[in-house]
Structures are given as structure tokens and as C-alpha cells.
Amino acid sequence: MSSLALSYTVRAQAPVPVSYTEQVAAEGAGRSALYTRALSWAENKFVYAPTTALVADPTKSTIRVTGTGTLKPVDARGQDQRLTVLFTFRFQATDNGYSYQIGSFEVVPDPASPSQKVPLEEYQAELRTSRSNAKTFNDRRVGAQATSLASEAAMSFRSFMNSQPTNDHVGVADEQVGAQ
Numbered sequence: 169m170s171s172l173a174l175s176y177t178v179r180a181q182a183p184v185p186v187s188y189t190e191q192v193a194a195e196g197a198g199r200s201a202l203y204t205r206a207l208s209w210a211e212n213k214f215v216y217a218p219t220t221a222l223v224a225d226p227t228k229s230t231i232r233v234t235g236t237g238t239l240k241p242v243d244a245r246g247q248d249q250r251l252t253v254l255f256t257f258r259f260q261a262t263d264n265g266y267s268y269q270i271g272s273f274e275v276v277p278d279p280a281s282p283s284q285k286v287p288l289e290e291y292q293a294e295l296r297t298s299r300s301n302a303k304t305f306n307d308r309r310v311g312a313q314a315t316s317l318a319s320e321a322a323m324s325f326r327s328f329m330n331s332q333p334t335n336d337h338v339g340v341a342d343e344q345v346g347a348q
Contacts, residue, residue, distance in 0.1 A: 185289055186255075186311065187271035188318040190326070194265045202261040202329075203229040206268075209328045214257070216321065221256075229261035235321065239275070239313045241295065241306040252276040253314060254285065257321060268325060270318040275310075288314055 194202060207224050216235025223232045234256050240248040256272040273288035286294075288310070295307040 184311075185271065185287075186273050186314040186318055187269060188322045189267070189269040189271075190322065191267040192265050192326075192329070196264065199229045199261045199263050200226075202266045203231070203259075205329060206231055206259045206261065206266065206325075209325055210257070210259070213324065213328055214321075215324070216255070216317075220254075231257075231259040233257050237314075237317045239310045239317075241310050242304050244300045244303065246304075251310070252279065252282070253288065253317070255314075255318065255321075257325070266329075268322070270321050273314050273318075 203226060210222060210224070210231050210233050214233060214235060216237055219233055219235050221232065221234045224230070234254055237253045237255065239251040239253050241251060243249055252275070254272075254274045254276070255270060257268065257270050259268045260266060274285040275288055275291040276282050276285055277291065278284060292307040292311055295301055295310065298304075298306070301307055
């Protein structure tokens with residue numbers, strides 16, 4: 169019985185903004201090196217196309233880019249519907265680490281009007297009032313999909329940053345000696 173009450177309480181709550189934020193210590197890495205590495209990811213490995221608004225400021229060691237993804241609410245018959253969502257990736261480097269955030273999710277509810285965007289939380293609130301939401305749970309569905317998208321982008325970025333070659337060499341020292 170308490171789980172039913174908890175389940176009901178969760179459904180009645182307003183959607184929480186989808187966001188992923190992380191601060192990473194990288195002692196001695198250097199602001200410039202971290203910024204350059206992150207910019208390389210944003211320009212070459214950021215797969216959430218089409219991208220817009222890539223703003224890189226080397227003097228502040230900041231990067232911002234808007235990416236595009238797809239969410240799939242379902243119609244009353246359970247068929248997937250495609251819904252475009254935009255989100256922002258923000259990066260800031262310091263001498264000893266960096267922070268990044270993935271957030272500011274906005275939905276394009278009408279593909280014929282791509283300039284009209286609605287914050288994800290507002291769109292979820294609209295879905296919650298739909299008669300079919302008790303059957304489709306689209307408000308929670310799109311929230312979970314946006315959270316997954318944020319996590320996927322964060323993993324891609326963190327993996328790229330963690331694969332930084334040490335001293336501009338890749339591989340084990342013995343392999344490098346044997347290859348010369």
C-alpha cells in the first residue's frame with residue numbers, strides 16, 4: 169500500500185529539469201590543454217547533429233554547443249512518435265580540472281515550426297494533462313529519454329577526455345620502443 173502512495177506521489181510531482189553536471193579534477197593538466205581537448209570533442213565527436221551555436225572562448229576556456237536529439241512519446245495506440253529535442257553542452261576549464269553540464273532541454277512540438285520551442289518541463293506538464301497519459305505515461309517517458317540522452321552525451325565526453333594521451337604518446341612504452 170505504501171508503494172502505491174509513493175507511486176501516486178511521484179506522478180503528481182512537477183517534472184524536474186533534466187541536467188547532468190560534473191566537476192573533474194585533473195591536477196596539473198593545464199587550462200589550455202583541457203580546453204583544446206574539449207574543443208576537439210565539440211567540433212569532431214559531438215554526434216548530436218545538427219548542432220548550433222558552437223561558442224568557444226579560449227580566453228575564458230569555455231565552450232557551449234547546442235545539440236539535437238530525438239524523444240519518442242507514444243500515441244494512444246502505442247506507436248512511437250518522433251519528437252525533436254535540443255539541449256546545451258557547457259564546458260569550463262581551470263588549471264587543475266574542468267566542469268561540464270548538459271541541460272537546457274527544449275522540445276520542438278511541431279516539426280513544421282522548428283523555431284517554436286518549449287522547455288521540456290513545460291512540455292511534460294502539458295502531456296500530464298492529456299487524457300491518454302494515464303495509459304501512455306508520456307510525461308515520464310520523455311523525461312526518462314531526455315535523462316538517458318544527457319547521460320549518453322556525458323559518457324561520450326568523459327570517455328573522450330579520459331582517453332587523453334600522456335605526453336603525446338599512445339601505447340605502452342615497450343611497444344613504442346619496438347615500433348621505432
